[in-house]
Amino acid sequence: MAGRIPRVVVLGPIYVDMAVRCRRFPEPGQTVEGSGFSCVATGSGPHIAVQAAVCGCEVHLLGKVGDDVFGALACESLDRYRVNTNFIYKAPAISTGIIVTMVDSQGENSSCISQGANRALCHDEVDCALVEQLINSADVCIVSAKVGLEAAVAAIRIAQLNRTKVILQADVHVEENGRLVAQDWPKEYLLVDVLVPELTWMVPRTESSAGTVSEMKHIGTELVATGFSCVMLTMGSRGGVVVDRTGTVHVSVPECQRVDRTACEDAFAGALAAAIGAQDAPVRAARFACVAASLVCSRFGGLDALPKKAEIIEMLQTMPDE
Secondary structure, eight states: OOSSOOEEEEEOOOEEEEEEEESSOOOTTOOOOEEEEEEEEESHHHHHHHHHHHTTOEEEEEEEEESSHHHHHHHHHHHHTTEEOTTEEEETTSOOEEEEEEEOTTSOEEEEEEOGGGGGOOHHHHSSHHHHHHHHTOSEEEEEGGGOHHHHHHHHHHHHHTTOEEEEEEEEEEOTTSOBOOOOOOTTGGGSSEEEEEEEESSOOOGGGSOOHHHHHHHHHHHHHHTOSEEEEEOGGGOEEEEETTEEEEEOOOOOOOOOOTTHHHHHHHHHHHHHHTTOOHHHHHHHHHHHHHHHHTSOSSGGGSOOHHHHHHHHTTSOOO
16 A cells, blocks of 8 residues: 555444354354453444554545434444544434344354434435535545445445545345346446445355355456446455456465454455555455455454554565465
8 A cells, every 4th residue: 555645435334233252143042151242333334434544544434323322332433443423424313223243153143233323314414515525535435335225326426426436335145056136236336446245145154155266256257247347355364356347366365263254344345445545456455455354354353353554564465476
């Protein structure tokens, strides 16, 4: 990454996560003993924003919380990481989004989500003069489609109008045979600079079986064929894949012990935004992001587990050039 301070705008959902670690998930009607309880800001919005911030960026998070103790907790957590929260709206009659999470000894997680105020973020709160000025001043705008279609499309349109680079993080459903489930993408989605898919397999898989390099290349190629110009996929502790209209590249990373995948995709997206905001070339940016994803998978925790820029660079220096 170059020695400048990129400005990154993140549009994403905000939750408070009540998480506990357990040896195994309980069966229906069963109680298991847990440990390591935490109650912290979470969700794609905070994870991406904090990851970009600890990579040295000036970060502004756009989202919505309830006017309650959990909303205050989320904003206080973000303030500690120097994430600007001036564009986090408060919904007076709706609670902040809540996630209750269990993480087992293999690093897999199981969660229950209440969207709360996230579902109340509306088009007008994104498509306004102050937000347009903010996005216009940014190097990168990263949009999580989990905020809802109207809000995501509004942010992408503003960024494209002002020639701000756009990274889109969106769910992509994959059948058991590795083929994509047909999806009607809005035309604005197809014009983003980079798509970062969060893959949802129709048959549950662990990370070790969540897709081979060849499967990931095939998925990326299919997405490019639908109209995306560049697709970057993370495989957690196993690296990632970059696919564009010129071909595919597998990015490998040093082996790390897998502990917790909770923030893997978001760490990848946040580090990618930081690298692209610093004008790194796509494959170089993907390498930086893949290392961030690998490191966070080796740790248990939420925002505190996100790797800092110096840690990522230290691991990059141990890797051969590709």
